[in-house]
Amino acid sequence: MSGDKNKIKAEDFTKNLREARDSSSPEKILDMIPYGNLIGSKARLCEEKLNLMLDPRQSNIGNPSLPAIHGGVIAGFLELASIIEVLYWLEIDCFPKVIDFSIDYLRPARYKTTYASCEILRQGNKLVNTSVIAWQDNKNLPVASARCHFLIN
């Protein structure tokens, strides 16, 4: 099957994950997720905070007449930011499973670079709750805000 060659073995995933944490390079985690490359996101650490950025791309447009970024891309980007945050900061070896995801669209996401920053609000034995925002020019004027629940075992 053609899909199998892109798969990573669980032990390699854990190994790469630990390497990324040890070398303070969250982009190594992002590199393992093909969806991150599909939408064109990059990760960077800035003053002990993890930020994700999304460059404008033709293939991310939802409304060509504005143009505005597709609401699904913003949602996927915020979900990805939450996953990277959870994998990077929490001492877990498995891939977090999304249970639910809720997004509020606050402003139209224009065709320019979008940033995301995530906060882990609670970590339990099974559940993690995160809150994540997306902004473009000004962090105080977010384009979208989302919250997410993950299952970790």
Place this chain on the structure above:
Amino acid sequence: MDFNLKSSFFKPALKMAMEKTGHGRKLGFSITGVSDGSVSLVYPYDTEAVGNPVTGVIHGGVIVSLLDTCCGCAAMSIMETPSITPTVDLRLDYMHPAEPMKPVYASGKVYKITASVIFCRGVAWQDDTANPIAHCVANFMRIGAPKTNLSGIFKAGISRMIPWAK
């Protein structure tokens, strides 16, 4: 069979906007059904959109895009004049992961229309509609006199395919 002027223009315009431009084109969405207040789509599996590299399961963002498009189109389909309906919010519950190498089907329906808000529900499944992958609720704004309309999308689509026809 009666001829409906609105729907006969709406379906090709929607197909053009969702399948031939932007993110819908990138992911390869195709519209399988359009009626007043209900739209269904299908997404073919692609390894590019994998979210979990260990299992090969597609990223949740694809399911959100799929359901947002479905519900957004369903909301647009009930408008008297062609217009864009911005998403206010969307909540998605994941029942189980999508199986790799299989297409994902989705359907969005309008269940309540008020003066300024359109309330929609959507569901995504693979083999069995009774065993969905995800379920969503999404609300959309109803904007009377739109600045952005479907003809704008048409023009953008045409100028993308035929760059000299400005």
